[in-house]
Amino acid sequence: MTRIAYLGPAGTFTEQATRRWAVERGADLPTGTGPDAQPEPSVPAAVEALRSGRADAAVVPFENSVEGSVPATLQALLQVGDDVRIVGEVLVEVQFSLLVRPGRADEPVRTVASHPHAFAQTRDWLDARLPGARQVPESSTAAAAQAVAEGRYDAAVAAPGAAEAYGLTAAARHIADREGAVTRFVVLRSGAAAPPATGSDRTTLVALIWQNRPGALLELLEQFATRGIDLSRLESRPTGEGLGEYCFWIDADAHLSEPRMREALIGLRRTCRDVRFFGSYPRADGRASVVPAHAGADTYAEALRWVNTLDRGPADAAG
Amino acid sequence: MTRIAYLGPAGTFTEQATRRWAVERGADLPTGTGPDAQPEPSVPAAVEALRSGRADAAVVPFENSVEGSVPATLQALLQVGDDVRIVGEVLVEVQFSLLVRPGRADEPVRTVASHPHAFAQTRDWLDARLPGARQVPESSTAAAAQAVAEGRYDAAVAAPGAAEAYGLTAAARHIADREGAVTRFVVLRSGAAAPPATGSDRTTLVALIWQNRPGALLELLEQFATRGIDLSRLESRPTGEGLGEYCFWIDADAHLSEPRMREALIGLRRTCRDVRFFGSYPRADGRASVVPAHAGADTYAEALRWVNTLDRGPADAAG
Structure with missing residues (x-):
């Protein structure tokens, strides 16, 4: 298990x-x-x-x-x-359902519980459908569902999964004002170890660049750009070491096992104050990684073979 | 021999x-x-x-x-x-001497021969010291020296080495108007094969970038910049294939045997239309190559070891 x-x-x-x-x-x-x-x-x-x-x-x-x-x-x-x-x-x-106790889907709702954020995201629906219900704030949508299960309120605005967790039923589904x-x-x-590459992968890492070095962020981005790697996420976050000390959270659209990603990681390790690798793993959306022709594994292999021929001198390379 | x-x-x-x-x-x-x-x-x-x-x-x-x-x-x-x-x-x-036949260093000079470019580079000296001499153009400074050796002229403006080659003697040395x-x-x-690295090396190559690709020259330069390699020379030259078709002659201050140069060559091979490697060899001026801390062979080796630990999973890496 x-x-x-x-x-x-x-x-x-x-x-x-x-x-x-x-x-x-x-x-x-x-x-x-x-x-x-x-x-x-x-x-x-x-x-x-x-x-x-x-x-x-x-x-x-x-x-x-x-x-x-x-x-x-x-x-x-x-x-x-x-x-x-x-x-x-x-x-x-992120979806919300209006959950009630089983068999009470058609009963009037006088009290509805939820987390304040969930109320905020379902305000239009509640105003239109339950204009007279009293809204009771709870510490989480799950806690609201539990309170309904215990009979303290008539309904809860909660995640659909809370129905099963607390033995409730959905009187209405998809009640968020904003979809998506x-x-x-x-x-x-x-x-x-990292799961094998799938062709739709992501690598998450944190890079700490050298402060007081003009152009350091641009250099960081170039480590990916020169290897044809798209970044799907770049966020600066405080390191906690003091104001003005930032690290960069990066999601790169490539897998550790790809030559382009290995070379980029080597580049980061060389040029950054610190690098933390948090894993390479399949993307949940299944979107295929974009691999420019100049950055594919075959291209890397061919280029490496070429460079290795340069060592031996032209006459040997020809033979 | x-x-x-x-x-x-x-x-x-x-x-x-x-x-x-x-x-x-x-x-x-x-x-x-x-x-x-x-x-x-x-x-x-x-x-x-x-x-x-x-x-x-x-x-x-x-x-x-x-x-x-x-x-x-x-x-x-x-x-x-x-x-x-x-x-x-x-x-x-580039230095010029006034060459005459042996034993005639103190004789008056009525005719002086040289290549027109050499006359141009010694005009001030000739005007001041030989204002009355007739200047006779020859096909090269060496041809002028030979003509002097044959007795056809009194003196030649030529490379110092022409004295020995044609049995002449220098009546005056360092007569160029502009030194250095x-x-x-x-x-x-x-x-x-390439001579071994000396720590003061140069690599000469030609890169043909993809035309009609905005930013291609910047990408080319980034292949060196991300690996901490200085370029001492970058010159665009026509390829001969038609107007607007250029290749770039590059002198990079690194040796083929350095990891940073190998990685840059792999990058060029991947991203350029064509790359020609013309050799890695010692610099004549002996100036030490600048190797940033993030681009040295040891740094590359350490970074490669680090990346290899990522494959095995954290538990193995610790062991």
Whole structure:
């Protein structure tokens, strides 16, 4: 049984991501009764469960298409040792359902509970459909669902997955005012080699550039550009060492096993104050990596053969 | 005996370069009666002597600090096969002497012969010291010296080396109006591996970039910049394929055996339409190559070791 720690409580989007990953990557897991999902109270707690051996994997939110990166996760990754790596990612559309106790889907709703952020994202729908209901704030959408299950409120605005977690039923689905928000979760393992390249891969790393060196960020970007590697994400974040000290979180659209990525990593290691490699893993969206003709593995191999001929002197090379 | 073809006639700066190289690199040559210097009528003829096996090396002018590159040499190198490489360079200060027949240093000079370019570079001196002498143009400074030896004129403005070549003596030395002009000569061999790195090396190559690709020249320069390689020379020259078709002659201050240079060559091979490698060889001025801390061989080796640890997974890497 693969034990997966995740940012709880049960019924959140993170649990949804966890279950989806377990199903999609099921073939990679030991067979048995299925993944044992362990909700943890915080991102550091989920990472600690992984490190201590209480869990085989951990699933934590990484970034949201509306709100940006999740600082608690970035911080936890920076603080954890080199043994923890990202081995996969899961995209979950942020959706909300109106959850009620079974058999009460057609009953009037006088009280509706949720997290304030969820209320904010479903305001239009609530104003139109439940104009008279009293809105009660709870600490999480999952806590709101649990309160409904306990009979304290009539309904909860929560993640669809909370229905199953708390024995509720959806009186309405897709009630977010704005469609299409997506949260990206990462799957962490300890002591694991990178999953094999798939042709649709991502490498996550952090580079610390030398301060007081004009052009250092441009040099950093050139390390990727000269090797034909697209970056899908570049975010500066404080290092925590003081104001003005930044590191760069980078998602590069290539896999550690590709020559272009190896050469770029060598370049970063040479030129940056520090580099942390957090893993190469398949993209959840399956979008094929763009590999310019000048950056493919075959091109690298041919160029290397050519350079090696230069050593031997022209006469030998011809023979 | 090493047979060296050079751009003649005897007594030119090229012969001076040839003899200097033979003396300076004497240890590299088979011992015997010394180099047999063969004057050739043109640069292509000197290269052909090398290719046909009539000569073991060829010395030709490459660039002049006043007049720039020597098109005949660049063209000959582009047309010759991959088996011809630059294995060394010689710098010769362009100096002029007033040469006369022995014993006539104090005789009046009524006629002075030289190449028109040499007259132009010694005009002030001639106007001041030989205001009444008739200036006779010849096809080369060496031809002028020969004519003096044959008694046809009283004096020649020629390279100092022409004195020995034609049995003349210098009535005056260092008569150029402008001091410090230098010509750089290159030594070519056929089928030779690059001489070992010395820490003061140069690599000469030609890159043909993709036309109609905005930013292609910048990409070319980045291939060197990201590897910490200085360029001491960059010159665009027509390819001969049509107007607007250019190639770039590059002197890079690094040696083929350095990891930074190998990686840059791989990058050029990947991204350029064509690359020609003309050799890595010691700089004549002995100036030490600038190797930034991030581009040294040790730094490359350490970075490569680091990247290789990423493959194995963190647990293995720690062990």
